[in-house]
Amino acid sequence: MSHSRYASNFLHRMLLGLALLFAMTAQAQTQAQTPALAGLTVQPAAKLQSASFDAVVEAVRQTVVAAQVSGAIQQLEVKAGDRVKVGQVLLRIDDRAAAQTADAAVAQGEALRAALHLATREFERQQLLFKQQFISQAALDQAESQFKASQAQMKAQLAQLAVARTQTGLHVVRSPYAGVVAELPVAVGDMALPGRPLLTLYDPAALRVSAHLPQSAATALRPDSVLAIEIPGLPGGAKQRLTPSLVQLLPSVDAATHTMELRLDLPAGIGGVSPGMFARVWVGDRLGAELSASDSSPSSGAALWVPRTALIRRAELDALYVLDKTGKPLLRQVRLGATQGERVEVLSGLSAGERIATDPAAAARVR
Structure with missing residues (x-):
C-alpha cells in the first residue's frame, strides 16, 4: 500500500512539472511572437488656461466692383463662385452710345485738323508778305492769332477724343486681381449706373479672422499669450486649432460695445474657408513648463x-x-x-x- 502511495505522489509531481514546463514554453513562445513596437x-x-471668443472669417482684400458709366448690362462672363484671373473680363455694358460719341469726336478731330492745316498755310503766307512789306503788322497778328486758335482747338479735340475712348473702355469691366466672385447681384438687362455695385470679389489667398474682445480681455493680452483659431465649419468637421501667421489688435475701442477688434491672419494653404464663416478665437496663458x-x-x-x-x-x-x-x-x-x-x-x-x-x-x- 505504501508503494502505491509513493507511485501516486511521483505521478502527481511529474504531471505538475510537465504543466509548469508547458506554461513556461507557451509564455516564451508568446513573448517571441510579440514584436517590439514603437x-x-x-x-x-503644461495645460493652457484659455477662453474663446466668437469671430468671423474676413478677406484681407475684398472689393465691391461698381459701374463707372451708365448703360444696360449686355453680357455676364462670370457667376458667383467662379475663380478669375487678373484682367479677366467680368461683364460687358452696352457701349453703342459711347462708341458713337467716340466716332463723332474722331470726325470732328479730322475737321479741326484740316482747319489747322489751312490756318498754318495762311500764317506762312502772311509772314512772307509781311517780309516783303505788302501787308501791315495788324494783318500778320490776325493770321498768327487764327493759327494759334486752330492749334488750341485741335489739342482740345484730341483730349476729348481720349476721354471718349476711355469711356468706351469702361463699358468692359475687368478683374482688378486674381480672386473669387463672392456675389453677383445683377443680371443681363439691368441698368448700370455710376457707383452701382455690380459684383463682389475677394482674394482667397489672404484671409483673416476678426473677433471683438471685451476691453478688459483685450488689454490683458501679453506678448506670451497663446492665440489660436478654430473654424468648426471646415470640411470633415475637424475642429483643429490653427496658429495665426499675424496678429493685430486695433487700438480703437468701440464706444457702444466697449470692445476692441482683434485680427488674426490665417496661415496659407487652408482650404474650404470663405469670408463670412463662423470661427472662434482662443486666447490662453501658458501655466509653465512641462510638468x-x-x-x-x-x-x-x-x-x-x-x-x-x-x-x-x-x-x-x-x-x-x-x-x-x-x-x-x-x-x-x-x-x-x-x-x-x-x-x-x-x-x-x-x-x-x-x-x-x-x-x-x-x-x-x-x-
Whole structure:
C-alpha cells in the first residue's frame, strides 16, 4: 500500500512539472511572437488656461466692383463662385452710345485738323508778305492769332477724343486681381449706373479672422499669450486649432460695445474657408513648463497629450493601443479634448506613465 502511495505522489509531481514546463514554453513562445513596437511614454505637460471668443472669417482684400458709366448690362462672363484671373473680363455694358460719341469726336478731330492745316498755310503766307512789306503788322497778328486758335482747338479735340475712348473702355469691366466672385447681384438687362455695385470679389489667398474682445480681455493680452483659431465649419468637421501667421489688435475701442477688434491672419494653404464663416478665437496663458510625471494632480493644470497619428477613430469610438509590461498592445477607448497642431489632449482613459503604440496599424497586426 505504501508503494502505491509513493507511485501516486511521483505521478502527481511529474504531471505538475510537465504543466509548469508547458506554461513556461507557451509564455516564451508568446513573448517571441510579440514584436517590439514603437512606443511613447505619456507624460503630463503644461495645460493652457484659455477662453474663446466668437469671430468671423474676413478677406484681407475684398472689393465691391461698381459701374463707372451708365448703360444696360449686355453680357455676364462670370457667376458667383467662379475663380478669375487678373484682367479677366467680368461683364460687358452696352457701349453703342459711347462708341458713337467716340466716332463723332474722331470726325470732328479730322475737321479741326484740316482747319489747322489751312490756318498754318495762311500764317506762312502772311509772314512772307509781311517780309516783303505788302501787308501791315495788324494783318500778320490776325493770321498768327487764327493759327494759334486752330492749334488750341485741335489739342482740345484730341483730349476729348481720349476721354471718349476711355469711356468706351469702361463699358468692359475687368478683374482688378486674381480672386473669387463672392456675389453677383445683377443680371443681363439691368441698368448700370455710376457707383452701382455690380459684383463682389475677394482674394482667397489672404484671409483673416476678426473677433471683438471685451476691453478688459483685450488689454490683458501679453506678448506670451497663446492665440489660436478654430473654424468648426471646415470640411470633415475637424475642429483643429490653427496658429495665426499675424496678429493685430486695433487700438480703437468701440464706444457702444466697449470692445476692441482683434485680427488674426490665417496661415496659407487652408482650404474650404470663405469670408463670412463662423470661427472662434482662443486666447490662453501658458501655466509653465512641462510638468514631471509625479505632478499629475488635477489641480496642477497638467494635461496628457498624445500624437494624432497614434489615435484610432472608428465611427464614434476614439481609441489607442496601450502597451502592457510585456509590450503587448491592448486597445483602449479614450475621451479626447482639444487639438493643438499634431497632438491631441486625452481627458480620460489613459494615465500618466503608461506607454502607447505610436503605430496603430502595426499594433493591430499583433495578436
